Amino acid sequence: MQSTSILSAEVTVALPEKSLVTLTINGEKKQLELAPWTTLLDALREYLDLTGTKKGCDHGQCGACTVLVDGKRINSCLTLAVMKEGASITTIEGLATVDENATVQLHPLQDAFIQHDAYQCGYCTPGQICSAVGLMNEGRAKTTDDIRELMSGNICRCGAYPHIVDAISEVMQIDKNS
Amino acid sequence: MNSFSYVRPDEIDVAIDDLSVHHAAKFIAGGTNLLDLMKENVERPARLVDINRLPLQTIDDTAEGGLRLGALVTNADTAYNEQVEKRYPLLSQAILAGASPQLRNMATNGGNLFQRTRCYYFYDTDMPCNKRKPGSGCGAINGYNRIHAILGTSDSCIATHPSDMCVALRALDAVVHVSGRLGERTIPMADFHRLPGNTPQYDNTVQPGELVTAIELPAKGFADHYAYLKLRDRASYAFALVSVAVGLDINNDGTITEARIALGGVAHKPWRRPESEEQLVGQSASKEVFQLVADSIIDGAKGYGHNTFKVELARRAIVRALMQASKLEKIS
Numbered sequence: 001m002q003s004t005s006i007l008s009a010e011v012t013v014a015l016p017e018k019s020l021v022t023l024t025i026n027g028e029k030k031q032l033e034l035a036p037w038t039t040l041l042d043a044l045r046e047y048l049d050l051t052g053t054k055k056g057c058d059h060g061q062c063g064a065c066t067v068l069v070d071g072k073r074i075n076s077c078l079t080l081a082v083m084k085e086g087a088s089i090t091t092i093e094g095l096a097t098v099d100e101n102a103t104v105q106l107h108p109l110q111d112a113f114i115q116h117d118a119y120q121c122g123y124c125t126p127g128q129i130c131s132a133v134g135l136m137n138e139g140r141a142k143t144t145d146d147i148r149e150l151m152s153g154n155i156c157r158c159g160a161y162p163h164i165v166d167a168i169s170e171v172m173q174i175d176k177n178s
Numbered sequence: 179m180n181s182f183s184y185v186r187p188d189e190i191d192v193a194i195d196d197l198s199v200h201h202a203a204k205f206i207a208g209g210t211n212l213l214d215l216m217k218e219n220v221e222r223p224a225r226l227v228d229i230n231r232l233p234l235q236t237i238d239d240t241a242e243g244g245l246r247l248g249a250l251v252t253n254a255d256t257a258y259n260e261q262v263e264k265r266y267p268l269l270s271q272a273i274l275a276g277a278s279p280q281l282r283n284m285a286t287n288g289g290n291l292f293q294r295t296r297c298y299y300f301y302d303t304d305m306p307c308n309k310r311k312p313g314s315g316c317g318a319i320n321g322y323n324r325i326h327a328i329l330g331t332s333d334s335c336i337a338t339h340p341s342d343m344c345v346a347l348r349a350l351d352a353v354v355h356v357s358g359r360l361g362e363r364t365i366p367m368a369d370f371h372r373l374p375g376n377t378p379q380y381d382n383t384v385q386p387g388e389l390v391t392a393i394e395l396p397a398k399g400f401a402d403h404y405a406y407l408k409l410r411d412r413a414s415y416a417f418a419l420v421s422v423a424v425g426l427d428i429n430n431d432g433t434i435t436e437a438r439i440a441l442g443g444v445a446h447k448p449w450r451r452p453e454s455e456e457q458l459v460g461q462s463a464s465k466e467v468f469q470l471v472a473d474s475i476i477d478g479a480k481g482y483g484h485n486t487f488k489v490e491l492a493r494r495a496i497v498r499a500l501m502q503a504s505k506l507e508k509i510s
Binding site (some may be wrong): 019035059074077078149151154 | 281
């Protein structure tokens, strides 16, 4: 018997077609031709060169891939790009604004992260900041305990948590001792 | 991840038909569990039927005074829904005890019911697992089984159901609405998930081709006396080692008239023992009474080594949750 029989039996199905996916990324409409199994994270990094969004665990456990979809924070590694057809995506690259003099204005959270030294290696930082934007949109955090609980989906292996909480509580005007 | 074809129907009937006529097709909603399992090659669907555009996105009052949670409403929108927070705070609290804000923004109510076990042997395709590959054996029974079940286990499987939401739904006697080619039917939460027996590959009693459309909450929400106590290895964002959902009805004179106690993290399904709950009816809340009831609920519990601590942990967690629900102990 041929030893390749298992393989040859499996490879009889043609690869499914790629499909056109339209996404609004940081305010710009983008059309991509993607295989259905392309995650939103891979679409951003590999097809749009938006490498600010990080791939950490790729299993929804670390939060490094956090982006905002229609204002809500999600793990971009656990959704398919094709499932987000028509959605508006904001990544870390889309948070800063440029004024009429072409001066870049960082998002208040970006400024606060710098001021409070809220990172060490920086790998989790884009996810932390996007997650904090989502947290502020949700309007549920009233104390620093709330911030810690509602930021628990973002892991920082350097352990910069105290400064991250300081940065977010400052922008949210939450008492640091609450 | 394997390759697969993809469709995104707008109508319920079209989605059900598509799933029925295609080999190895699966529904996808939030995708938080399915895509994770596909990346591990535990799930290998040939086709994904994206149900996110189906009209199952609302939370509505029922004629019976309850609430009907659309299958596609996210866990976050459900937990923060004004009616759920006010009338079913136990459910709200249980949902918020699970996963992370990002995952709760993606995960749907229907999908939460279909979460698969987090057993390490189920996730690792190099390991034996009767749930993933029937007949291959169970790696956990004589292996590393710290997170595993102590009640309702079998020689084939000691996996637990990982959901927090489902524990509250079980305490609340929720009813699941499903739709299939043969029509619609309802499944009480008590019968939705199953014990492993010698067919652990089946997590629940939903039939192939059926779609969960809604979860119905009966009028009674136990909003005055409830507790969801979750014990885990870290303060947040971890699966329960043991969790307890409690709902009590207490008269003005302090007599308990009804009690619901459901456990998570200890069995293949949310665990309840109604005959133990009955022991509380007519009693006044006290630690001594709660201890007797806790003993009764975990009667027959069996540890497998690494998870043997769960037997005592569950007993104490039941007592503490009852103390909190009856307001004899403050929630800290």
